[in-house]
Amino acid sequence: MSEPDAALTIALAEYAQLNDGRRAVSEQSHARFNFFLIIASASAAVAAGVTGTGRVPGWAVAAVGGVVLLLGVGAFARQVEFTVRYRRAAVAETAIRTYLVRRAPDLAPFVLMPTLDDDGPFGAAPLRRRWLRDAVGLAGTVGLLNGALVGFGAGFAVAGFAPSWAGAAAGLTVAAGAVTAHVAYVRRRLADTATQVEGALAGRSLPAR
Secondary structure (H helix, E strand, O other), rough: OOOOHHHHHHHHHHHHHHHHHHHHHHHHHHHHHHHHHHHHHHHHHHHHHHHHHHOHHHHHHHHHHHHHHHHHHHHHHHHHHHHHHHHHHHHHHHHHHHHHHOHHHHHHHHOOOOOOOOOOOOOOOOOOOOOOOOOOHHHHHHHHHHHHHHHHHHHHHHHHHOOHHHHHHHHHHHHHHHHHHHOOOOHHHHHHHHHHHHHHHHHOOOOOO
């Protein structure tokens, strides 16, 4: 086997391994999210049912909410890790595609996924993501549920000694703050990852775009 063929074999093997790894991360992320969603939905249904009977103390419902919130925080942290790993694998795939296209420049117009030299018709997978995209991702959605849970708890707590409108206002304020904090953490972790990836690409004389 000639040296160029050996290089191509290594590149294709690396690309296949990265693709398999990214698929595994995606499957684990969705499985973890679905598990949390099932637990949260079941807990909400049980809490609503027992609250309606009027025979269950408030501390018991609060305990259920606390357990779900604890699970939600763990699920959120794990989803952030999955997101970071997915982004790193995506950049690595982009680098391999760049090498393959540079080997065969005539094929560049037919490569639809982005490379480091061309965004492609679908647009690049940016290192610096947008706020809304982070907010509606799996990690952001878990953060939204956590924020809603904290907001409901704060609203009910305030409504216990203040008018209903004050409880609603407090709940919305706390929920908004919690969701913002979750998304800000996601963006901070992704920004740190982007900085690390950009440094690695620069060290190898590759553009980060």
